[in-house]
Each structure stands twice: as structure tokens, then as C-alpha cells.
Amino acid sequence: MSMLTSIRTSNQKIEIIDQLLLPHTTKYVEITSIEEAHDAIRDMKIRGAPAIASLASLAFAAYIQTGIDTAPLPAFLSSSDSLSAHVISKLDYLFGARPTAVNLGAAIRRLKAVLQFSTEAGKSVRLIATDLISEAQLIADEDFDRNKRMAAHGGEWLGELDKESGGSGEGLNVLTVCNTGSLATSGYGTALGLITYLHEQKKLGKAYYTQTAPYHQGSRLTALELKTMRIPSVMICDTMVGSLFQHHKIHAVAVGADRIARNGDTANKIGTYNAAVLAARHNIPFIVVAPISTVDLDTPDGSCIPIEHRKPLEACLVRGAVHPFEYDAEGRVRQETVMMTPSDLEGIYNPSFDVTPAELITAIVTEKGVATRKEGDTSFDLSGVV
Structure with missing residues (x-):
């Protein structure tokens, strides 16, 4: 593959x-x-x-x-x-x-x-x-080997969780956000690595992924990786997560992380929090897959995580291939950047990340294993996985 x-x-x-x-x-x-x-x-x-x-x-x-x-x-x-x-x-x-x-x-x-x-x-x-x-x-x-370990930990844990709920541990449908595969790492991936592992073990049904506006890392990058690896997959718009959960059996949401606070609050690509809230509403396990280096024990909770705000203009633009395709002299598809909004908008909110509270997260997976919350707890003890 x-x-x-x-x-x-x-x-x-x-x-x-x-x-x-x-x-x-x-x-x-x-x-x-x-x-x-x-x-x-x-x-x-x-x-x-x-x-x-x-x-x-x-x-x-x-x-x-x-x-x-x-x-x-x-x-x-x-x-x-x-x-x-x-x-x-x-x-x-x-x-x-x-x-x-x-x-x-x-x-x-x-x-x-x-x-x-x-x-x-x-x-x-x-x-x-x-x-x-x-x-x-x-x-x-060291990134590639640890990615394979955490993918195996997360994939096996999800399979066992499904069996405990009366399932077969196979045909698992998993939604992911943004891009967390080989393009986001030194190889294999974190959350997308978990999906890849399930596919390799013949336990995956389908991978679902959000477009992840405004940079569209899902529709541009995750789509390309899944297509390259020939993994069965379905793209959805960011606003379709709730509808997907209502009408299709989704066994888990698996996402990466840019920073995990000591209590388990997790900063990840914008739109992750939305998916976590909807997953909780539909009783769908929400899994964060990230290396130990992503866990920041010096940050007590999500309120202390600095959130990067991108240039407002980036939320107004989209880049892609001219359609129908046009080719340059070297045979490459011609690409253009276009503006989707009126020019000179005065109000644009464009954070690059949001924070998902630990209470909405079912499991946090690192190369050392899987951490879950004790019943009634709203935070994680990450000592066993860091």
C-alpha cells in the first residue's frame, strides 16, 4: 500500500x-x-x-x-x-x-x-x-515508528470497544477531521494512521472525513491520501457531521491534536469541537490520537492554550484547479486562487484551532497506550500514556 x-x-x-x-x-x-x-x-x-x-x-x-x-x-x-x-x-x-x-x-x-x-x-x-x-x-x-504504535493501540482498543457493545469489531466506520496522515507527519499518521491500521487489518468499513474549511485539508489532503492508499472513503462538508451521525452508523470519531493540556483538553483544527459535541449527542466514541510530544503537562487546561488566528483574508479565498482542467506547457494542471466573498469584509473570525473539553473525549491515544476517563470524571489522568 x-x-x-x-x-x-x-x-x-x-x-x-x-x-x-x-x-x-x-x-x-x-x-x-x-x-x-x-x-x-x-x-x-x-x-x-x-x-x-x-x-x-x-x-x-x-x-x-x-x-x-x-x-x-x-x-x-x-x-x-x-x-x-x-x-x-x-x-x-x-x-x-x-x-x-x-x-x-x-x-x-x-x-x-x-x-x-x-x-x-x-x-x-x-x-x-x-x-x-x-x-x-x-x-x-522517531515519528514514523511511534505513529505505527499509536495507530495499533487505538485501532485495537476501538475494535474491543465495539465488541463490548455487541458488535463484531469489524466493518468499523470512522470519521476524521482535517489531515493527520503521512502528509501531516513523518509517515503513517496519527488519527489517519488509526484508520490506515484498521484498513490493513481488514476491520475498516469506511473512512469519512470533513472538508475542513477554510484550508480544506480534508478535501485536498486526506482525500488524496485515502485515494492513494485505496481506502474506502466518503467526504462530507463540515456542516454535514450531524446529518451523518443521524443517518449512518459511525463507530468512532478519530482526530489528531496540536496540543493536549494536562487535564486532557485538546486543541486541534477548527471544527473538531463541533464534531465532538455532535458525537457526544449521538453516543459516538471520540478518540484523540497524538504522540507524547503533543501532551503539554505545563498547561493545566484548555483555557491556557494559545489559539492562533490566521489572516482574515485566508477565510475568503480558495485555491484549486481550473475546471474544466487546463494544462500548462509542462502538462501540469493550471491552478488559481479565487475569492468567495465580497471584497473588503470588515468582520472575519478566523481561528485556526478550537479546544475540545476533556469531558467530550472518550480516549486519548499515544505511542504508550490508551487513556480513558474514569466514570464521573471530567478530566484525564495521562500519567500512563506520557
């Missing part, structure tokens, strides 16, 4: 799929600097909390490696103090690209911790730099 890849590397070359051009054009863009990585993250050429952290780490590692390989050495490698000041400024710059995505923050903290430990150990500048490169590459490499 083939999968798309959001990031590919060869030697020291880093390339990403420009997700703004998907699904009609698959174009890899080379990332040659920290600044280009920052801009790609900020402008959503790459998105998905794990993929963002991976790209930032890889770009940072390549930057430090280039410094080591340069003769004469750049000024920031002249002493441990200059290296420390320079690295911290670069890491802070990368963090500013998408601050809500906690995986990025976790990666930045890990790199800063390695910097502090290696510096305090009295290592040479070159060894400190080498330690930073190793940690950055580890951050990027």
Missing part, C-alpha cells in the same frame, strides 16, 4: 511537498535554510504538528552541519557562549512560525536542553554542535 511522503531527505538535501498545491500538483520544494523552513511552516506549505517539528529539526541540523563544514568556521562556532546565543535565537525564530503546535515547542525544548547539558559538561564547541545535530535528527526519525 503506497503512501505519500511530506518530507524526503537525501544526504543533506531536504525537500517537502508544497501542500498548498495539492491535490492536483505534487511539487517538492527544497528547503535550504532555517528561514525557508520557517516560511514553509508559517505559510502552511507544510502542516501537521509532527511534520512541522520534523522539518524544523532537520533544517536546524542542516544549518549547524553546514557551519561545521565551512572553512573558516562561522563566528557562532568560535566559542560555546557564541554558539549558545546563536542557537537559542535560531530556535526561538523557528518556534514563532506556528506557536500552537506543541510538537514544535517540544522539539525546541529538547534541543535547548541538549545545548545546556553539553555546554555545562564542558564539551568543545564542535562536540556541542554534533550533539545538537544528533538530537535534531532523532526528533525527525
